[in-house]
Structures are given as C-alpha cells and as structure tokens.
Amino acid sequence: MRKAKVYIQSIWAGDLIEDEEGYHFQYSENYLKDSESEAVSLTLPLQEEPFHDRLLFPFFDGLIPEGWLLDIAQKNWKLDPRDRMGLLLKTCRDCVGSVSIEETEENNDE
Secondary structure (H helix, E strand, O other): OEEEEEEEEOEEEEEEEEOOOEEEEOOOOOHHHHOOOOOOOOOOOOOOOOOOOOOOOOOHHOOOHHHHHHHHHOOOOOOOOHHHHHHHHHHHOOOOOOEEEEEOOOOOOO
C-alpha cells in the first residue's frame, strides 16, 4: 500500500491511497468542515464518502509530467513509466497549480 497527502494551496485536503484494490481518495474531515474549501477537481467533488477506482484518477494522472520532463524524471529516479502512483509521488511534490502531493512515510510495497 502506498499513501500520499494531497494539498491545495498548502492546506491538507485529503489522502490518496493505492492498494491491491486500486486507488482511493478521501477528503479530510477538517477540510470538509471549512466553508472556503474547494474540490480538488470537478471529477472529485467535496463529499464525505471516499472515491474508488481501479485506475489512478484522471485528475491525479494529469499532474504527472509528460515528454522530456517525464524522461528526465524516469532516468534520474529510475522510475517505471507504468507505475503511475510512483511517478505521482516522485514528481508532484511541487507541481504547477494549487495542488501538491506529499508521500507519507506509511508507504510499503506489500
């Protein structure tokens, strides 16, 4: 299982988890309580229930660099281009826009 914290403008919005069943995203309770909170994307609206999918959610997949930037990341960090969560964790800590991804220390490759 691998886990990441998702931030919007440096505010913790929720957690993204990859496990044997696929991907899960859930907003944090505190983020949902804030009246000024914004959804991560239109496809992931604010809600208490977690989102589930077999594939990485398109919004998060879209944060991963492409082209020559992806080539550089793959070579420097020896990343598998098919490991979308691995790419997201390594390349999206400080990506363009208001969303950033931070790998948590709870990750393991069981």
